[in-house]
Amino acid sequence: LLSPSGDPQPTIFAQMSALANATGAINLGQGFPDTDGPDEVKDLVKRAIDDGRNQYPPATGVPALREAIAEHQGRRYGLALDPATQVIVSAGATEAIAAAVIALVEPGDEVITFEPYYDSYPAVIAMASGVHVAVPLTLRPARADEPGTDGALRFAIDFAALERAATARSRVLLLNSPHNPTGMVLTPDELMRLADFAARHDLLVITDEVYEHLVFGAAKHLPIASLPGMFERTLTVSSAGKTMSFTGWKVGWVTGPADLVGAVQTVRQFTTFAGGAPFQPAIAWGLGRDEFPAALAASLEHRRDVLSAGLQEAGFSVIEPDGTYFIVADGAPLGFADGDELARSLPALAGVAAIPVSALCRPGDSDGPFRSLLRFTFVKDETTIDEAVNRLIAAR
Ligand code: PMP
Ligand code: GLN
Numbered sequence: 001l002l003s004p005s006g007d008p009q010p011t012i013f014a015q016m017s018a019l020a021n022a023t024g025a026i027n028l029g030q031g032f033p034d035t036d037g038p039d040e041v042k043d044l045v046k047r048a049i050d051d052g053r054n055q056y057p058p059a060t061g062v063p064a065l066r067e068a069i070a071e072h073q074g075r076r077y078g079l080a081l082d083p084a085t086q087v088i089v090s091a092g093a094t095e096a097i098a099a100a101v102i103a104l105v106e107p108g109d110e111v112i113t114f115e116p117y118y119d120s121y122p123a124v125i126a127m128a129s130g131v132h133v134a135v136p137l138t139l140r141p142a143r144a145d146e147p148g149t150d151g152a153l154r155f156a157i158d159f160a161a162l163e164r165a166a167t168a169r170s171r172v173l174l175l176n177s178p179h180n181p182t183g184m185v186l187t188p189d190e191l192m193r194l195a196d197f198a199a200r201h202d203l204l205v206i207t208d209e210v211y212e213h214l215v216f217g218a219a220k221h222l223p224i225a226s227l228p229g230m231f232e233r234t235l236t237v238s239s240a241g242k243t244m245s246f247t248g249w250k251v252g253w254v255t256g257p258a259d260l261v262g263a264v265q266t267v268r269q270f271t272t273f274a275g276g277a278p279f280q281p282a283i284a285w286g287l288g289r290d291e292f293p294a295a296l297a298a299s300l301e302h303r304r305d306v307l308s309a310g311l312q313e314a315g316f317s318v319i320e321p322d323g324t325y326f327i328v329a330d331g332a333p334l335g336f337a338d339g340d341e342l343a344r345s346l347p348a349l350a351g352v353a354a355i356p357v358s359a360l361c362r363p364g365d366s367d368g369p370f371r372s373l374l375r376f377t378f379v380k381d382e383t384t385i386d387e388a389v390n391r392l393i394a395a396r
Contacts, residue, residue, distance in 0.1 A: 011119050012359035016343065025347035026388040028307075028376040029355045031180070031325040034384065037245035038292050044282035057277040059269055061089025061253070068284035069253050073236075076290075077226045085258040088265050089280060091272045092250035093210045093239035096264070098124040099271055100206045100235045100254060101172070103263040105130040109171035114157065116360035116370055118180050118208065130172075134362055135165045136369065137182065139319070145218070146320065153319050155184040155328075159193055166201045173203045175224060178211035181360055181375040182328055183321015185219040195227045204260070205234040210242045210252075211324045213293035216301040219322035225256065232257050235264065240283045242325075243293050251276045251283050300325070303378040303385055310389025311376065315396050325379040328357060332372040334396070339372050346374075350395035352388045 009015065016029035036042065060066065066083035073079040081087055090096035097120060105111060107129035113121050115134035125132045135158065142152040175194065177186040186194070198205050205224060212221045225234040239252035254264055286292065307327055308318050316329035336342040343356040357373035378385060 012355055013119070016353050016355055019344070019347050020353035023347040023351070023353075025351045025353045026380075026384060026391065027353045028378075028380065028385075028388055029343075029353040031377045031379060032247045033245045033325075033379045034381055035245065038286060041244060041246070041282045041286045044285055045278050048278035048281050053278045053281065055277065056274045057089075057280055059274045060265060061087070062277075062280040062284070065089055065251075065253075065280040065284040065287075068287040069255060072287050073223075073255060077223050079223070079226055079231070079255070081255055082258070086261055087253060087255050088261055088268065089276070090252045090254060090268060091275045092241060093208060093237050093252040094120055094250075095268065095271055096237040096239075096252045096254040097121070097174075097206065097208060098127070099264045099267040100237065100260075101125055101130070101174070102128045103267045104172055104204050104206070104235075104260070106171070108169060110167060110169045111172045111174055112162070112165055112170060112203075113174045114176070114179070115362065116181055116357050117174075118176055119360055121174055125174075131169070133165050133170070135161050136361075137184065139369070142320070153317075155179070155182040155319060157186075157190055157194075159197075162197060166197070170201050170203055172206055173198050174206045174208070176208040178209075178215055178219075178221065178321075178323030180211070180324055181326050181355065181357055182319065183324045183326050185215050185221060185322040186224075188220075188222055191222055191224050191227060195224060195230050198233060199229060203233070205230065206237065207234060208237050210237070210239045212238055213243050213290075214297050214300055214325065215323035216297065216304060217322065221323070233260075235260050240279075240286070244283065244286050245292075245296065246279075246283075249276065249279045249283075251279050300378065303380070303382055306382060307376060307378040307385050307389065310385065310392070314389060314392035316374075316392075319373075325377045326375050327378060328373050328375055329354075330372050331374060337372050339370075339374050342372075343374055351391045352376075 013030040020027035066087040070081040070083040101124045105128040110131045115136045137155045138158040139153040140156045235256040241247035311329045315334045319328045339356040354374040357370045
């Protein structure tokens with residue numbers, strides 16, 4: 001239950017961070033920024049603590065934050081939410097996803113995700129006694145207007161495989177865009193096809209949009225809940241961790257129709273009940289200001305380009321992301337067919353840590369198309385990225 005392989009191991013992110021710490025490697029594995037979010041937001045937390053906001057907040061979140069989340073969804077995406085019944089605050093996106101899956105999935109129900117997938121999805125589907133159906137993403141040639149060299153590949157949805165995956169037991173489509181680990185951002189056309197798929201098979205949708213602000217170039221984030229007919233069947237999850245660079249505060253939220261949100265709250269009241277009292281008013285203030293995530297996205301786009309060029313110089317082929325903290329690189333051109341083996345030896349070989357993409361795929365799929373891929377994060381200071389690239393080039 002606790003790991004894709006069934007062994008009670010720490011997550012791949014914890015394993016690789018421990019390996020980086022033990023070897024002194026530069027940690028481009030676990031995705032967390034090395035620069036904190038805005039000082040104003042930190043100051044508001046300190047003030048909230050001094051003002052005595054230290055006891056249980058309301059179980060669904062403080063009104064100011066629920067209102068700020070509703071306002072954010074309205075301002076950016078035209079979604080009109082009632083902060084009293086259609087918004088709840090959670091202990092990060094992780095709790096929101098877990099509570100949503102446990103709330104909506106009955107034993108034996110099938111939950112469709114794409115593969116690779118975020119590691120918490122199969123674990124919480126198993127906790128709900130659901131059945132995880134993973135549909136591998138496919139690779140397509142890059143278009144002329146997309147970054148990358150000739151012959152570059154991009155991740156995309158295989159709609160024929162998705163259609164084949166639907167059964168009478170399909171219950172939930174669990175989406176993630178911008179997508180961890182690939183950095184793929186679903187286009188309006190792909191989202192419309194997914195909405196059509198969900199409607200035809202009468203699926204509920206849980207959509208993990210934690211990287212909603214972190215998109216690059218011409219890519220735009222569009223919540224599937226904003227498409228015609230989709231609001232009523234969709235729970236949308238996001239988090240202050242990525243939007244505001246406070247991953248350790250673990251404040252997230254879930255929005256949607258009152259009946260689905262209420263079902264999530266029924267679960268949540270027994271997972272954490274409430275949390276994050278002094279953080280919530282500060283995040284409410286920060287969510288009203290798009291300057292911080294806009295500047296973060298612009299600087300991440302530059303750091304993506306630096307890491308992408310460096311990885312290619314070091315001999316990897318890269319699959320360019322349109323969003324998130326992450327870039328996927330293929331070790332096969334360097335002669336490494338097994339990404340898991342490479343990720344576990346790279347800290348000693350080169351002094352750099354990364355995440356094997358196979359850890360975010362079904363166990364046992366050892367000949368799968370993602371076997372030689374590694375995920376590197378670029379949410380690090382540019383000098384750190386440069387140093388990591390220099391080490392990889394030197395070890396080549
Ligand atoms: N979903 C995805 C796709 C993520 O990458 C992460 C964390 N990086 C989470 C959920 C968890 O978010 P949180 O830290 O807010 O629980
Ligand atoms: N979401 C982060 C990542 O993908 C890791 C969070 C965690 O360690 N659970 O790197």
